[in-house]
Amino acid sequence: MVKKGKLIGIGVGPGDTELLTLKAAKVLEKVPVIFSPKSAKEKESIALSIVRPILKERKDYKKIMIVEPIFPMIEDKKELEKIWDSASELVAQYLNTGRDVAFITLGDTSIFSTYSYLQKRLMDRYEIETIPGITSFTACAAAKNEALVEQNDILTIVPKIDSRIENILEYTDSIVLMKASRNSTKLELKIKNDKREKEIYSVQNCTRENEKIIEGFSHEKPYLTTSIIKFKDD
Known part of the structure; x- marks a missing residue:
């Protein structure tokens, strides 16, 4: 039986790559899968732009699996629940293969963070580590x-x-x-x-x-x- 991977929520801070914590940088230097949410398909993920300098220093940079789920800025609670459910199951698919997954989020993981919705949905099924960031x-x-x-x-x-x-x-x-x-x-x-x-x-x-x-x-x-x-x- 394949050991399940660990979900690691990472607060990447407000924008400057140098404001990443040492702990966050260490995880980003080796984690095989990174989830980076964005608000629309055509938009750049700001969180991903913050961590990219760290990722580019990796020898396996081209092999990193980067997934960018869409979290649209809408207020329809039922629709949002569907989106969070879908994203959680997508993360679960990678965790079930034994790979660790980092979910990066702007600022801190506990302050109005998209990560918190996945964290609650996956808490009872997988090992989870949460790394705070500068707000x-x-x-x-x-x-x-x-x-x-x-x-x-x-x-x-x-x-x-x-x-x-x-x-x-x-x-x-x-x-x-x-x-x-x-x-x-x-x-x-x-x-x-x-x-x-x-x-x-x-x-x-x-x-x-x-x-x-x-x-x-x-x-x-x-x-x-x-x-x-x-x-x-x-």
């Missing part, structure tokens, strides 16, 4: 050379705006708006109208060659944009 918002704070929170500050991470933000806005000290391109001008206006003194900045394509730091909210809003709001003490 986009900590990289943004580093790019600005500022702390996100200090002492007893409360940090709130917002992936998408909904009514819940109304209930927590007054209690938070710093807000991270993930994927700011999805966030509404209504929320931006509410934050600007908050009477507390605040600092707002946005970072586009953090740690990549075209990184751009903007004071205030970004009006261009490319996909890889994060906005950070820091309320100051009275």
